[in-house]
Amino acid sequence: MTLPELELYRELIEENLDRLLPPEDMIPRSIHRSIRYSACGGGKRLRGILCLLACEAVGGGREKALPASCALEMVHAYSLIHDDLPCMDDDDLRRGKPTNHLVFGEAIALLAGDALLTAAIKVMATKAPAGMEELYRQALVEMITAVDTEGMIGGQVLDLEAEGKDVTLEELMEIHRKKTGALITAALRMGGIIGRGDKKQLAALTEYGRSFGLAFQIGDDLLDCVGDAKKMGKKAGSDRKKNKATYPALLGIEESRRFLRLEVDKAKEALAPLGERAALLSKLADYLVGREC
């Protein structure tokens, strides 16, 4: 994220991630180095930031949601390591660095992904602020449901099975809703739950999350299509090269941009019940339009 208002949030998450993960020199060193290689010092921290902003948007203190934010970033890092493995997307670059398995080998990368999911659960089960254990249990249910076979894992399977096939717009949206959208929406709901948001506020965050997640994905596809490698940390055009379905491929670039703007507007409208406290969430949605696409 390059929104300057969010730098503070990003730093909070980085610091806490560093504190919550096992130290690099812990035995066996290989796995702990591998975990930190992928989980620390990089990335937009989008899911963690959304969780903190949602907590504030319902009137909660962001520090209450900080452990959950870090858990979300651990889950995200786990999914990227496994997604990059040779038997999955077989990617060489991630955030401008060689992927985990290229540095540590496939076995350690596989286990580092497993360990990051494990660490995320342990944070959710042990790091709730005093008196918030039940809220953290509810937040854990949101998180774990977002990454099960009806969520992220299901989306990864659909994505694998769609490779090389003609995919309709509806199918593409279904893949993304599961593969990336579910965890983004869960991040917002987790923040809302931890901030003791009411039903109406949670519904607003959910609606925002759905449109934000879709807009985010369209933006990513556009970046891959028209952006350059440096801005993305991976090679531009890599989706097309792999023959992956994308919004620009299905709709064209102009129509994809229109679609993106429409979803950003819907995301911002969904925030109405949250009032002024959701100003940063609104700004973050606008930022998606402003990215280099």
Next chain:
Amino acid sequence: MTLPELELYRELIEENLDRLLPPEDMIPRSIHRSIRYSACGGGKRLRGILCLLACEAVGGGREKALPASCALEMVHAYSLIHDDLPCMDDDDLRRGKPTNHLVFGEAIALLAGDALLTAAIKVMATKAPAGMEELYRQALVEMITAVDTEGMIGGQVLDLEAEGKDVTLEELMEIHRKKTGALITAALRMGGIIGRGDKKQLAALTEYGRSFGLAFQIGDDLLDCVGDAKKMGKKAGSDRKKNKATYPALLGIEESRRFLRLEVDKAKEALAPLGERAALLSKLADYLVGREC
């Protein structure tokens, strides 16, 4: 397990696993078939049974621990799928059937492992009997700690790094304590916690678990060394073929048998504070000696 008294426990676990896992025909079908291929209809259900027996041994009703038992079996199945992958142990046979990745491909097998860990957490976070949510949170902490980088994952790393090297008895015990022992001890502690066991009872279960886990591993190594493929569902001598360190290789067969008997005796002695209610745990320890070794 071929102890007839435990058949009822095994059936309870099988039935509940079947109920708790997503149906095979759920979309995407490939992943749900793959999950059930490894998690249902087979295996000794040792970890699940230990959890139920521990709950009863502290005076709890076994049905209270049934969701936790199933979660343990899901975690065990996840670990086996990932352990069998080509980048790990590269095994072809498991319980007499082709391993998951040979049937469903590496990508789906990887994700099925991920999904089983995910499903186990969801069970722990959502299926506690009414009023037992906090006990289930504590049990979840036991389970997740047993499989993190200080437990099972750490043991898998040490195991990988020991391949082809000379390993001392102490190093071998450390690998097994983490790789298989930690989850066995956790299973017992989880049952004890859910059954509202006191500190002394939990300490007894922990001590039993440590010796039982060690005896179980020595027995497995002996079976691999002297057993036949039919009894084990994998090829006898496969450890030796892979040049893996084992107790018989380090101590000889007779000394390994003595070691096994010693640990079984220690396990049974540890049960003293639990009295008559731990009779089945005691019998189960004896059974380890009686296996074909």
